[in-house]
Amino acid sequence: MKSSVLGLVCVFALGLLCAPIAEVDGACGQRVRKSYDRLTVDEKRLYRRALQKSMDAGYYIKFVEMHTEKMSEMEAHRVCMFTYWHRYFLLGFENMLRSLGPEFKCITVPYWDQIQQNARAMTGACSSMESCTPMIRDWGGSTKGVYKNVVINGVEIGGSICVTGSPLDRFCEASSRKDNGCAKCLPRDNLQQQPFPAMANYASVYRQLFAPQNLPDASESVEEGMHNAIHATLGSTMGTFQSPADPIFWSHHAYVDLLLTIFLKCRAGLGKLSDAQKANNPYTFVSCPKRENTGMFIASSKITMRNGESGANPIQANAPNSPLYAFFKDIPDQYALLSDIITIGGSSRYTYQVGGLVGQLALNCDKPPSGRRLGEYSSGTQGEAANATRVRCESGLNSDDDAKSPPSSPENAPFQVDSSYDNDVHAKKVTAWVHEVTELLRKLPEDKSREPVPHAEVVEMERMVCMFQDQCRGGVADYSDEFKKAFGVTKPPPCKTIVDEINECRPLRLSKWKETMEKYFPCNVALAAAPTDPDTNETPIGDL
Template identity: 35%
Template structure:
């Protein structure tokens, strides 16, 4: 009896601490990994490890590999919106792993800046150029290769056991003592940054698209696929969410859509009907299994061990709660400010701030009324009704207060209801849920040079810790424990903060701007031409450009790397570069760090070929 009383007292204390932590988080702000403090990085890694130990992490591998879900996730124009919902639910799940993780957000991996370092010869591989690659475990010397089926998907590579990967379990259907405790990776110490992640290429992938129907495939088949291929291992398969770097890679992809939306759609908040009718922000593209996507279609995400007996992720007993309250119709996911309690923003600096504020040198559309709604197919029944139009509406009505989920200790004491205590010791996560008051403000973009400090939309001064810490801030007001506080209603999708410019990125932007001016200023023609130069330089001075492996194409589609297509066209004479001295100019600016004549590497899949027990090698970067 005394033990029971002690448990009750401790549980009540825990109940009081969780809302307080949420009250102190402030607005969700996803930050560049490179700008985070060591404490915040450690907290994020701790959340990943806790999720792996609880059994929640593998569920997100399940929904990415489930056949019907994957058909909506890749190879069509809903790629970004589908993955946005996945990232939101994953972030909610991390926050639900314990009060110490209540303020965690997914950091993004700025591979544009890292690629500029690679181009400048400052570093020679993904691991060498990006701190996040090694700080998420890297590929330590002496790591052995193995084959590993992750939720039934075959993978192979160097099976890395660095923290937090030593807590990874490859299946939700096995006992804890059968878990591999590692994730397969390619030889990241030799993996090159692809040309499709260069500033010149990303500018074209984002700003050449006239609608989401063009921009999304550009980015998916461009930088997105190329990074997956070069990282190899699990990242080269649909089991890629097994690797924590997946989430930061996709956060960067998501960030680039935020840039596109601000620059090509604008900052005006829209109703659901306006979103569904917007010719730039919405495209009713074809589904891979027939038909077209409609704005009212709910996103299909299903979990299931090895893809068998799948159920909607929102109904999953382990992770379903983390989808609650998140809009799940495709057009609902258009604006990161309109996601209820899961709304978020990005902290931008350097090249991402340049793209967000300058829009590729073309003016952002002036805020104004959205186009008149076009006839849409009859909506499918959906549990989330569209909101009534308001003068300045939100796309979703404010969620009604709901009872908090029963805490994990309830069943321990009262022995009723479902218990999440399997052979792996799964416990109920603490609640992440809160309520968000609707924001009644339109965005205002303040033009600024990349080196200037711009607080977008009057969001207020950014604290010295960058505006968001994974650890609760001490100066926030604490609300009573019985009333979970709502995070601030987001008025902006990004906050631009000051930073010390990266020298390599500065050189890259200077070169890009000089070439653009020689071509008559910003235009589609100039973007195409400068990207050709960047790809040709990759082929001649950064180790070469090669095609994907047959194994990668069998999974991700037959589309070759973006730079491979461009280089082949230039060599065949079907595309040309008008500036005659472009080679000399680039070599003068960047040198020629890895002449392709010195690169004898025939394959871009070093980690998954040859002896399955081979150690990590060293040599020329693997390229395509």
């Protein structure tokens, strides 16, 4: 066991950053990230205190700077290294929280289990983004605060309200401000008015993860799927690249990170590849283009992640003169070496505790609980399994590559399994619905007009979920112009493309699709501020 002596690091030049740095060592064992909803009340309070302390210490805003700095952002979004850039970012953030004092030394970022929350939204147990997401309510909600915009690291952000509940009462919007010069609130939109997005549904996430055949495609599929849908639905700060200013960001990205970890586990296995093999494997690293014709990411490419107020005088996070050096110095900064979470070097290795629907994806991969892979029975229905937005109203693909699915691995050990999810009534309803629809689709005559594709049943289920969202959960719309501009998005959300296509030229295969859904999921659910059946894990953690 290494020593856990505390050091003191001060950045005198700024006069702002001065906090104890705990050695980021192995005293806590392997890091295990858990669903926020599975934390105890004390663990939830501890994490929120760490967020507050990181804001007070002046570290928090530096992470917002790195997400917006031009050269860094070029490697972070709309690019094949999206997953690994954010993995490095999260590890540095987690190390920073761990450094804030002995009580925080074993903390991990809790993930936002969006498939589970979507299941609850589907069954009507909750309805709005806020009522479905305990961490939003625990971190200030979205309706109490003051009316003002905030210039976060040089960019003015508005919203329905500037939320003042903890931990946002400690938020400071620029490195050069402190104490009473800080906003002490964070803009959010009214999340009691926003339904939970369909792109986080089990069937949709399944398609996003298992239709792609290599890392760049999987990364893009998740980035353009549930990742963007959640950012866009939350809007305000979360709808911009200043989004790390909202603590929800870290839990959202921990979930994205978990999903891409499931992709690797199901394709190549976790802990199976040497560093040399990681650098040349379709599921871990393939050379892929940078944005704006600036070259290629190659196996030896290192991450660009720089802090500096409003982008001025940027310093690489792991450079010895960086105020964040202590948090990044031990994390491998070569993209290819970040590909497998359980073999990342030094103290950075980590894993996830999983259960419920995301546990099914993690443990069974593209095999449903009955043991048969959904894709084995594809009778040829849709042509766009690999990318729901790629083809619209055409007669299928002419390539046969997409019809071949790599074998799934039975190796489950790398994840920790939490069986307390097993009897969750909402997850069970989704599973029962998946089984019923699978059987109904298999009874239909083969659709000879289209090429067979893997996961055809689940692709059809995603189409049903998108239509259900459109007709029963507040509608499916294109992204706002502001969001498109902020995130550089050019395509509509996959659900929008799907719904338009169903309405224009390709109806759902089951004529009684809506009745089939309503056996499990009520259509008319009014948006509400609180869930209708709060379970025991929804104990409010109160204000500090």
